[in-house]
Amino acid sequence: MKSNERIRRFCLLALSACFVLVAAQTASAQQTPAPGTFLISEFRASGAGALLGDQIRDEYVELYNNTDTMQDLQGYYLQFSDGANDFVIGPLGFSFPVAPHAHVLFANAPGYTLNGYAAPDFDVASGDTTVDIFTENQGVALFFGDPVGASTRIDAVGFAGNSTTYREGTGLPVFSGGGFTPPGVQYAWVRKLTTGLPQDTDDNAQDFALVSLSGDMLGGVQSTLGAPGPENSASPIQHNAQIKSSLIDPQCPGGGPATSACARVRDPNAAGANAAQGTLDLRRTFTNSTGQTITRLRFRLVNITTQGNRAAGEADLRALDGSDIMLTRTDTNPITARGLTVETPPTPTNGGGLNTSLVPTVSAPITSGASLPVHFLIGVQQGGNYRYFVNIEAATTMTKNHVSSNSKQTGAHVSPPLAPVSLKRWVLRGPNKLERSK
Numbered sequence: 001m002k003s004n005e006r007i008r009r010f011c012l013l014a015l016s017a018c019f020v021l022v023a024a025q026t027a028s029a030q031q032t033p034a035p036g037t038f039l040i041s042e043f044r045a046s047g048a049g050a051l052l053g054d055q056i057r058d059e060y061v062e063l064y065n066n067t068d069t070m071q072d073l074q075g076y077y078l079q080f081s082d083g084a085n086d087f088v089i090g091p092l093g094f095s096f097p098v099a100p101h102a103h104v105l106f107a108n109a110p111g112y113t114l115n116g117y118a119a120p121d122f123d124v125a126s127g128d129t130t131v132d133i134f135t136e137n138q139g140v141a142l143f144f145g146d147p148v149g150a151s152t153r154i155d156a157v158g159f160a161g162n163s164t165t166y167r168e169g170t171g172l173p174v175f176s177g178g179g180f181t182p183p184g185v186q187y188a189w190v191r192k193l194t195t196g197l198p199q200d201t202d203d204n205a206q207d208f209a210l211v212s213l214s215g216d217m218l219g220g221v222q223s224t225l226g227a228p229g230p231e232n233s234a235s236p237i238q239h240n241a242q243i244k245s246s247l248i249d250p251q252c253p254g255g256g257p258a259t260s261a262c263a264r265v266r267d268p269n270a271a272g273a274n275a276a277q278g279t280l281d282l283r284r285t286f287t288n289s290t291g292q293t294i295t296r297l298r299f300r301l302v303n304i305t306t307q308g309n310r311a312a313g314e315a316d317l318r319a320l321d322g323s324d325i326m327l328t329r330t331d332t333n334p335i336t337a338r339g340l341t342v343e344t345p346p347t348p349t350n351g352g353g354l355n356t357s358l359v360p361t362v363s364a365p366i367t368s369g370a371s372l373p374v375h376f377l378i379g380v381q382q383g384g385n386y387r388y389f390v391n392i393e394a395a396t397t398m399t400k401n402h403v404s405s406n407s408k409q410t411g412a413h414v415s416p417p418l419a420p421v422s423l424k425r426w427v428l429r430g431p432n433k434l435e436r437s438k
Contacts, residue, residue, distance in 0.1 A: 032144055032145075032152050033071070033144050033152070033154060035152065035153065035154055035155065036066055036154065036155060036200060037065075037066060037067055037071060037154055038063045038064065038065060038066060038071065038073075038076070038098075038142055038154055038155060039063070039064045039066045039155050039191065039198050039200060040061060040062070040063060040064075040140060040142060040155050040156070040157045040191070041062050041063065041064035041103065041190070041191045041198055041231075042060075042061075042062040042188055042189065042190045042191065042228070042229070042230060042231075042355075043059075043060065043061045043062065043140060043157065043188065043189055044058075044059060044060060044187060044188045044189060044228065045059050045134050045135055045136050045138065046058055046059060046135075046136065047059070047111075047113055047114075047185070047186055047187065047228070048113050048185060048186045048346065049111040049112070049113045057108045057110060057111030057112075058108070058111045058112055058113050059107070059108045059111065059112075059134065060105060060106060060107035060108070060112060060114070060120065060230055061078065061105075061106045061107075061140055062103055062104070062105050062106075062230050062231055063098075063103060063104045063105075063106075063142065064101070064102075064103050064191075064198055065098045065099065065100055065101055065102050065103070065104075066101075066198065066200070067100060068100045068101075069100055070097050070098065070099060070100065071097070071098050071100075072095055072096060072097045072098070073092045073096040073097075073098060073104065074091075074092050074093070074094065074095050074096060075091050075092060075144055075145065076091065076092050076142060076143065076144055076154070077089065077091055077142070077143045077144075077145070077146060077147055077151070078106065078140060078141075078142055078143075079140065079141050079142075079143060079147045079165075079166075080134035080138065080139070080140050081134065081138040081139045081140070081141075081158060081162055081163065081165075081166040088147060089106065089122075089124055091146070096121075098233060099237070100237075101197075101237050101238055102233060102235070102237050103231035103232060103233065103235055103237075104121050104122075104232065104233050105118055105119075105120045105121050105122070105230050105231065105232040105233070106120060106121070106122045106124050107120035107122070107123065107124065107230070108123075108124055109123035109124075113186075113345065113346075114228060114230055114345055114346070116344065116345045117228075117229065117230060117343065117344070117345055117346075118229075118230045118231055118232045118235055119232060120230075120232065121232050121233050136175050136219070137159045137161075137162075137174050137175055138158065138159070138162065138166070139156060139157060139158020139159060139162040139163075139165075139166025139167050139171075140156065140157060140158065140166065141153055141155070141156035141158075141165055141166050142154040142155045142156070153165070155168075156168055156204075157172070157189070157204045157207075157208065158171050158172065158204065159171045159172045159173070159174050159175075160172065160173065160174055160205075161174060167204055168202045168203055168204050168207075169201075169202055169203030169204055169205055169206065170203065170204070170205045171204050171205060172189065172204050172205060172208060172210075173205070173220075173221045174221075175218065175219030175220060175221060176219050176220035176221075185212060185213075185214070185218065186212065186213045186227065186228055186345075186346040187210065187211060187212035187213070187218060187223060187228065188210075188211055188227075188228035188229070188230075188355070189208045189209070189210055189211075190208065190209055190211055190226075190228075190229070190354070190355045191207055191208055192207055192208065192209055192302075193300075193302040193303075193391060196238055196240045196302070196391055197238070209224055209226075209309075209354060209355075210222070210223040210224065211223060211224050211225070211226030211227060211228065211353065211354050211355050212224075212225070212226070213225075213226075213227060213346060213348055213349065213350060214350060215306065215307035215308040215350065215353065216308075222308055223308055224306065224307070224308035224309040224353060224354045225306045225307040225308055225309070225318070225350060225351070225353035225354065226301070226306070226352070226353035226354030226355045226356055227342075227346060227348055227352065227353070227355055227356045227357075228346070228355070229300065229343075229355045229356070229357055234395070235393070235395075236296050236297070236298055236393035236394045236395040237393060237394070237395070238391050238392065238393055239290060239392050239393065239394045240391060240392050242288075242289050242290040242291075242394075243286050243287065243288060243289065243290065243294075243297075243392045243394060244286070244287055244289060245284045245285065245286050245392075246284065246285050246287065247263055247283075247284065247285070248261040248263075248283045248284065248285050248327065248329070248335060248337065248373050249261035249262060249263075249283075249327075249329040249330055251329070251330035251331070252329075252330055258281075259326075259327060259328055260327060260328060260329075260330075261283060261327040261328060261329045261330075261335055261337070261373075262283065263282065263283060263284075264280065264281065264282050264283070265280070265281040265283070266278070266279075266280050266281075267279050267280075267281070268380075272320070272379070273351075273379075274318040274320060274350060274351035274379040274381060275318070275320065275379035275380060275381070276379075276380070276381045276382070277380040277381065277382065277383050278380050279320070279377060279378060279379055279380060280317070280378040280380055280386075281322075281375050281376065281377055281378070282375065282376040282378065282388065283327070283337055283373070283374075283375045283376075284373070284374060284375075284376075285371045285372065285373045285374075286371065286372050286374065286392065287369070287370070287371040288366045288367065288368055288369060288370050288371070288372075289368075289369070290368065290394065290396050290398075291368055291398075292368060292396035292397045292398045293365045293366065293367050293368060293396060293397045294365060294366040294367075294394045294395070294396055295365050295395050295396060295397060296394065296395040297359070297360060297366065297372070297392075297393070297394050298343060298357045298358060298359045298360075298393050298394075299340065299357065299358045299359075299376075299390040299391070299392060299393070300355065300356070300357045300358075300390060300391045300393055301319060301352065301353065301354055301355065301356045301357075301358070301388070301389070301390055302354075302355075302389050302390060302391050303354075303387050303388075303389040304317055304319075304353055304354055304386075304387060304388055304389070305317055305384070305385070305386045305387050305388075306318065306353040306354065307350070307353070307381075309353075309354060310384075313384050313385060314384045314385050314386065314387075315380060315381075315382055315383055315384040315385060315386035316380070316381040316382035316384075317353075317378050317379065317380060317381070317386055317388060318350065318351025318352060318353065318378065318379035318380075318381060319342055319348075319351055319352030319353065319356050319358060319376070319377075319378060319379075320342075320351055320352070320377045320378060320379045321339070321340075321341040321342055321377070322339035322340050322341070322375055322376070322377035323339040323361070324336055324337065324338050324339050324361055325337050325339070325375060327373075335373055336373065337373045337374055337375040338360045338361050338362050338372060338373065338374045338375070339360070339361045339374075339375065339377070340358040340359065340360055340361070340374055340375070340376060340377070341358065341359055341361065342356055342357075342358060343356075343357040343358065343359050351379050357393070358376070358390075360372060360374055376388070376390075
């Protein structure tokens with residue numbers, strides 16, 4: 001980056017006073033993290049929000065702690081490509097520890113429309129409706145240390161043609177016509193999940209998928225039917241190894257009638273939206289082996305044959321809302337399978353797909369060792385071979401997705417802020433000269 005470039009900066013500090021020198025000294029005292037310690041796991045540069053000035057500022061960036069240990073965001077910078085005027089958020093001048101495999105969410109709060117799904121941990125605009133952190137076809141990079149000086153790039157994602165600072169590999173396919181997505185389109189770029197974990201091959205084009213509520217072409221790029229699913233520091237985290245699935249009726253591992261507790265039920269005559277060829281119902285029991293009480297449970301679709309993500313001969317499936325149903329096992333014991341509903345916002349008029357999350361109708365905590373029978377109701381738009389894989393996400397009584405800098409890690413849950421932390425805005429007027437913007 002050239003030193004004479006004008007850079008727009010936000011300084012991430014909890015207090016109104018901003019001591020950049022102190023923050024920089026704190027960051028330098030930390031051990032430099034390895035590339036990939038945090039991953040950019042989901043982002044978008046616009047969305048369904050209304051115009052604020054000349055732009056839709058419904059934008060966010062989600063980070064993921066890609067390690068098995070607590071990681072602190074102190075000393076990190078997010079840098080956005082925006083032509084000659086790069087936009088930098090950082091440094092984080094206070095401790096913000098993030099639990100293993102948990103997330104952190106940065107959003108432009110004045111334009112952000114998904115607060116009902118996950119509110120941002122950080123408001124990058126400090127309530128200013130004129131701020132636009134980046135635009136379509138640009139990129140974002142995460143650094144430890146000031147990107148203008150000595151720093152380590154931790155991760156980056158961007159589009160073909162961007163500087164290699166802002167992308168890995170060939171980059172994402174460029175939206176045509178400037179890439180401006182029409183108002184009303186809910187979409188996101190999401191990192192693919194393989195074996196339950198984010199994929200990181202150092203090639204953005206291979207590692208990310210474009211999802212939208214329509215599954216249509218967006219700016220000349222084919223999207224997959226699905227939904228944005230931003231996650232913050234209070235969101236449930238993946239627990240595939242500790243919450244195992246099993247058959248509700250071990251004596252019926254195949255298909256059966258609707259009232260049975262068999263593993264799957266195919267009803268080609270079921271009527272309803274997003275089920276042109278009926279429904280498929282998958283029944284499973286999930287057992288809590290976390291050692292703690294589960295206070296929040298959901299299932300995230302990580303691989304599904306659906307519109308925009310199926311080959312010839314493969315099915316077109318849609319996740320549907322289901323209600324509780326009474327089933328009878330082979331041993332004649334009755335059992336209730338809880339329905340799952342698509343988590344909103346946004347509302348999936350075409351059914352759920354890739355990155356859609358589903359929540360059980362029961363809201364009561366699931367104690368350690370207890371099991372929850374559920375059924376996945378799936379609309380079949382087109383028959384064929386299919387894939388339907390989910391990640392199991394949970395929050396427990398011992399979840400510490402984020403702990404404050406002065407809290408002792410005793411195992412007690414520490415809630416994140418009720419409101420996003422506003423980030424103070426700064427402008428770099430010259431080398432090492434930082435002034436508060438008006």
